[in-house]
């Protein structure tokens with residue numbers, strides 16, 4: 001049998017993908033304000049990137065009002081947001097595409113200016129992000145991160161319920177599934193890692209305790225969706241937002257082995273070489289490959305992301321290291337990315353200045369290959 005290619009079909013949960021070029025979740029900060037609901041321009045952007053049997057993972061969306069750390073990020077907790085997302089989903093479905101929503105809470109990666117009532121951001125423990133990282137307030141000032149307020153044990157239970165409600169809202173909006181954002185130094189990763197979790201209750205201390213929040217969130221979300229329509233994103237070697245476990249292997253092998261028993265739709269990595277790609281060009285050398293290290297612990301579909309180009313994506317799939325490749329930055333600047341990769345057309349370079357916030361420029365105005373060829 002031939003090895004799989006980026007363009008062979010793949011079953012993910014109940015869905016049959018027609019190719020393995022996945023759109024990675026990408027925060028673009030272009031929701032309506034103040035509702036933080038997706039608007040028609042957002043539907044157009046996702047529809048441009050939809051292909052028959054292609055999977056898009058929609059940008060990280062906070063499940064509750066305390067979950068924001070940036071302006072213009074769409075939420076998934078109000079009726080207006082559900083309605084806005086429904087327009088996005090309908091536009092993607094009209095093109096035969098599939099779309100999952102990434103469920104988010106930033107935890108300490110926030111500032112009181114984003115929080116209801118100006119309260120401190122919440123986190124597993126009162127540990128601030130180190131001052132080498134800077135935070136932008138709601139009115140655009142660059143400041144040190146504040147020391148967050150540690151969640152009480154009963155508030156952690158309420159947080160799990162917020163994810164459950166976010167999952168229900170995503171179901172109401174018509175998504176095909178959800179992805180739990182367990183990566184990049186946000187709330188779930190803050191619970192996982194020993195630098196940000198100093199708790200002494202059942203959510204802190206041992207690896208088993210630090211993994212508990214992730215498992216409870218996953219349990220709640222799978223109760224809404226069924227495991228086969230729930231994905232999980234992890235970044236075991238990430239250093240985003242002040243995270244970074246000194247020795248990730250014991251922690252992540254425990255978490256991945258526990259998650260593997262649930263029968264999730266997929267596990268989705270951010271490769272260490274792409275940690276921090278939202279902010280700078282990075283390509284760490286001599287760091288382990290998450291897909292290679294953890295694949296033996298995962299029996300389901302594995303998606304990975306991080307600095308892939310056509311050749312490296314093809315070989316990762318052909319060699320069986322991953323089942324599908326998620327593309328971030330090149331999906332921003334190439335709305336027809338799957339076709340370009342399949343036909344070997346050149347890729348348009350992305351403009352980092354328009355990644356976050358703004359209107360159509362750098363969002364819905366990137367041309368498809370044929371428009372370029374004619375120009």
Ligand SMILES: Cc1cc2nc3c(=O)[nH]c(=O)nc-3n(C[C@H](O)[C@H](O)[C@H](O)COP(=O)(O)O)c2cc1C
Nearest residue numbers: 024025026027060274278305306307327328329355
């Ligand atoms: C503008 C931008 C926004 C991003 N937003 C998210 C996000 O909402 N959720 C997430 O898990 N990762 C996010 N990432 C990381 C990407 O999903 C992806 O893992 C990363 O860009 C590496 O892939 P690439 O090298 O193909 O760009 C973001 C990256 C960029 C550049």
